[in-house]
Amino acid sequence: MNAIAVLVAGYICFSLELGLRKALAVGSAGIAPSFVFILCVVVSLSAPPSVAMWTCLILGLLTDLTWPHEIAGGVSTQVIVGPYAIAYLVASQFVLSIRGNMFRRNPLTLGFLCCFGMAIAQVVVVAIYTFRSGYTPEIAWDPTSQLLARLGVALYTGLVGIIVGVFAGPLTSALGVHQPPQRRFTRPIY
Amino acid sequence: MSRLPHQSTASRLLMPGVVIVLIVLSLARLSWVDWLNSVAKIPTAILTPGSAVVSLASGWVLPAKRPVVTSERERALVEELEHWKTLYQREDRNNERLRKQIAELQRGRLINPESNITQLVAPVVGMSSDLSSGVLRVRAGESVGVVQGTVAVTDGVQIVGRVTSVSGPTSLIQPVTRKGGPKVAGRVMVDEPNNIGLKCLLEPIGSRFRGVVEAPESSLPNAGSLKPEPGHTVRLDDDRWPESAQRFVLGKVERVEADSSNPLRTIVTVVPTVEVERVSEVTLRIASDLGRGGTP
Numbered sequence: 001m002n003a004i005a006v007l008v009a010g011y012i013c014f015s016l017e018l019g020l021r022k023a024l025a026v027g028s029a030g031i032a033p034s035f036v037f038i039l040c041v042v043v044s045l046s047a048p049p050s051v052a053m054w055t056c057l058i059l060g061l062l063t064d065l066t067w068p069h070e071i072a073g074g075v076s077t078q079v080i081v082g083p084y085a086i087a088y089l090v091a092s093q094f095v096l097s098i099r100g101n102m103f104r105r106n107p108l109t110l111g112f113l114c115c116f117g118m119a120i121a122q123v124v125v126v127a128i129y130t131f132r133s134g135y136t137p138e139i140a141w142d143p144t145s146q147l148l149a150r151l152g153v154a155l156y157t158g159l160v161g162i163i164v165g166v167f168a169g170p171l172t173s174a175l176g177v178h179q180p181p182q183r184r185f186t187r188p189i190y
Numbered sequence: 191m192s193r194l195p196h197q198s199t200a201s202r203l204l205m206p207g208v209v210i211v212l213i214v215l216s217l218a219r220l221s222w223v224d225w226l227n228s229v230a231k232i233p234t235a236i237l238t239p240g241s242a243v244v245s246l247a248s249g250w251v252l253p254a255k256r257p258v259v260t261s262e263r264e265r266a267l268v269e270e271l272e273h274w275k276t277l278y279q280r281e282d283r284n285n286e287r288l289r290k291q292i293a294e295l296q297r298g299r300l301i302n303p304e305s306n307i308t309q310l311v312a313p314v315v316g317m318s319s320d321l322s323s324g325v326l327r328v329r330a331g332e333s334v335g336v337v338q339g340t341v342a343v344t345d346g347v348q349i350v351g352r353v354t355s356v357s358g359p360t361s362l363i364q365p366v367t368r369k370g371g372p373k374v375a376g377r378v379m380v381d382e383p384n385n386i387g388l389k390c391l392l393e394p395i396g397s398r399f400r401g402v403v404e405a406p407e408s409s410l411p412n413a414g415s416l417k418p419e420p421g422h423t424v425r426l427d428d429d430r431w432p433e434s435a436q437r438f439v440l441g442k443v444e445r446v447e448a449d450s451s452n453p454l455r456t457i458v459t460v461v462p463t464v465e466v467e468r469v470s471e472v473t474l475r476i477a478s479d480l481g482r483g484g485t486p
Contacts, residue, residue, distance in 0.1 A: 014237050018316035018327075019244025022468045028369075028396040030317075030324065030467070053205065061212075065230045066237060070325060070354065070364055070371075071220065076338070077325065077355040077362055079226040082216025086209065128216050138220060140370040 001051050002176030006043065009175060010059060013039045014066065026156065029149040033160040034118060036063055040088050041113050041161065042168060044095035045104060047177040053092050060088030071138040078138075083128040087121035094120050107165030115158025122150035231357050234327075238360060242315035242329060249314075249470030269346070272439070275382065276347045279425060279437040282385050287433075307434050308476040310334055312342075314469060315360065324368045326351070328472055331359040335476050341435040342472040349426060349438050350466045353474070361474075365467045366440070369396035375428035376440050378403055378418045378458060387425065388418060392440065392460060397467060399424075399441065399460040402449060417456070418446050424460045434477040439463060 013035040021032045036059050044052040063084040068077035095113050102109045126147045133141040164171070215223060312330035330336050340353040342363050355362040364371060371394045377387030388406055392399035406416040422443040426436055441462040449455040 011237070011240055015240030015244045018237065018241035020248050021317040022245070022314075023248035025317075025468070028398075050205075057205075057208065057212075062233055062237075065226075065233045067325070068227065068230065068355065068362065070368075077227075078220050078224070079230040080216060080220075080223065081226055082212040082214075085212050086216065089209065132217055136220060142370075 001043075001047050001055075002174075005175045006039075006055060009039055009171075010036070010062070014062065018066065024156075027152070029145075029152065031149055031152040031156055033157040034153065035160070037088065037091070037118050037121065037157055038110070038114055038161050038164050040092060041095055041110060041117055042164070042171055043175065043177055044092045044117075045099050045102070045110070045113065045168075046172050046175075049096050051177075052096060053089060056088040056092035057085050060085035063088070069139060083125045084121070086128070087124035090124050091117040091121040105169065107162050107168065110165030110168050111158045111162030114161030114164075115154050118154035118157045119151055122154055123147070126150060227355075227357070234360065235358060238315055238327070238329070242313065245315050246313065246470070272345075272347055275423075276437065276439070279385065283437050308335065310336070310474045310476060311471055312336075312361075312474050313471045317467075324467060325354065325362045325364050326467070326469075326472075327360050327362055328474070329360055330474055331361050332356050333359060336361045336474055337476070339432065341432055341438075341475045341477070343435075343438060343475060344464055344466065344469045344472050346473070347439045348463050348466065349435065349440055350469060350472050352431075363472065365394075367394045367397050367399060367462060367466055369394055372430075373401070374399065374426065374440065375430075376424045376460075377427045378443060379423045379425060380406075380416045380418060382423060386416065387427070388416065389427070390418075390424065390458065392424070392458075397461070397465065398444070401458065401460075403456045403458050405455060418443050418458050420444060420446060424458075432475075432477045434475055 016035040017033075020035075021030070024032045026032070040056045040059055043055045047055065061081065061084070064081045065079060068079045070076075071078050094117055098113075102113070126143055129139070129141055129146070130143045133139060133143075215226075310330055312328040314326050315329050316327045317324070328342070336353055336356050338353055338356060340361075342350040342353065344350050349366050351363045351365040351368070353361045354364045366374060374392050374394070376390050376392055378390050379385075379387045381387075386406075388403050390401050390403040392401035403418050420443050424440045424443060426438050426440055428436075439462075441460040443458050444461040445459040447457045447459075449457050
């Protein structure tokens with residue numbers, strides 16, 4: 001994997017995610033796609049497992065660090081590290097486990113994995129926040145509405161993933177992520 | 191995670207170790223992870239320029255929706271009207287405050303002097319990537335005097351929100367309409383020329399407010415005919431907000447419903463004049479009276 005290319009792609013994805021949110025937001029809940037997660041899926045789809053998981057962990061960690069949460073009714077904010085890092089890691093594991101059965105050159109593949117991977121990641125995030133809301137009354141948390149809105153995010157991310165999937169081939173080459181050899185009867189074909 | 195034959199024990203244990211640390215951090219009490227706010231300044235400072243460029247470009251392509259006006263002249267007149275209305279309301283409130291101040295002075299109480307306001311236009315450089323956090327990040331921070339509790343407005347009079355956190359060159363603003371945010375007290379201006387308004391307590395429900403309007407005081411002339419109607423302006427009248435922000439616009443009444451539990455009260459839905467969660471820049475009103483009336 002070309003680390004510099006992934007770094008640049010990560011920076012671009014964070015810029016798009018944070019900068020385009022208000023333009024792409026749908027509904028009062030502000031549902032918008034996650035470009036960073038699409039990058040996670042692109043890397044997880046082609047890179048070696050350990051590289052993919054570390055990349056997703058770091059991108060999730062940066063997502064956690066980038067935006068603080070409102071606490072005590074918006075009086076102040078607090079950074080919480082972990083939910084997105086773990087969620088993206090779990091989603092990466094999901095992609096790694098089923099990528100062998102996927103047609104990687106089909107744009108729908110990236111859309112499908114983005115949608116379901118994001119849904120899994122958001123379930124993890126909601127689970128963590130719901131658990132901690134039991135002893136953290138400072139954070140206003142409504143699990144049901146959050147889960148519904150976040151599943152909307154997953155769907156939206158999947159739709160954007162289909163568009164990105166058209167360019168997945170050149171993108172994968174630019175990132176330098178490893179393309180594992182085709183296999184037949186568990187033996188690699190070189 | 192795959193384990194290659196050449197991996198050492200330390201490298202194999204690194205990933206589970208990091209995951210355990212992250213689980214602990216994600217579930218730790220807020221007071222234990224307060225130091226993370228300082229750490230978060232580094233990636234924020236690095237990523238802000240990129241998101242600012244994208245945000246400005248998107249704001250240029252997709253500006254926030256405003257009421258439709260037929261001509262530039264009409265737009266100018268509407269803005270001028272709102273400007274003078276606000277000035278009038280503020281002066282009227284000032285008079286009221288001065289009368290109270292005189293009364294207080296006569297009783298020998300110390301009253302804070304008139305506050306000084308510094309206005310600063312700051313671009314919005316990004317929104318939260320997480321749904322549960324609806325804050326706006328603006329490029330104006332400690333270096334220009336922004337403090338926690340500073341009020342942000344747009345179009346001169348429309349309240350956007352208040353600064354909840356200042357970190358280096360940027361600040362975070364919680365939109366006043368953010369669902370789950372604190373309730374806001376205001377006045378539905380049912381007779382604006384005579385400065386007659388009905389008190390209301392509005393709850394932010396995401397891009398709108400909803401709340402109960404109190405019945406007019408019986409001492410008012412024509413009290414029976416004073417009812418909120420769609421189109422009425424709603425202005426801030428909340429002592430928890432800074433004095434310098436009072437009588438600024440919260441929005442316009444969009445819908446009026448009867449309160450089934452109390453026939454004397456009415457429920458209104460108020461929509462801001464601008465989509466405050468999608469503005470591309472705000473005016474920060476840095477006041478010196480935050481300490482007395484404007485606890486954030």
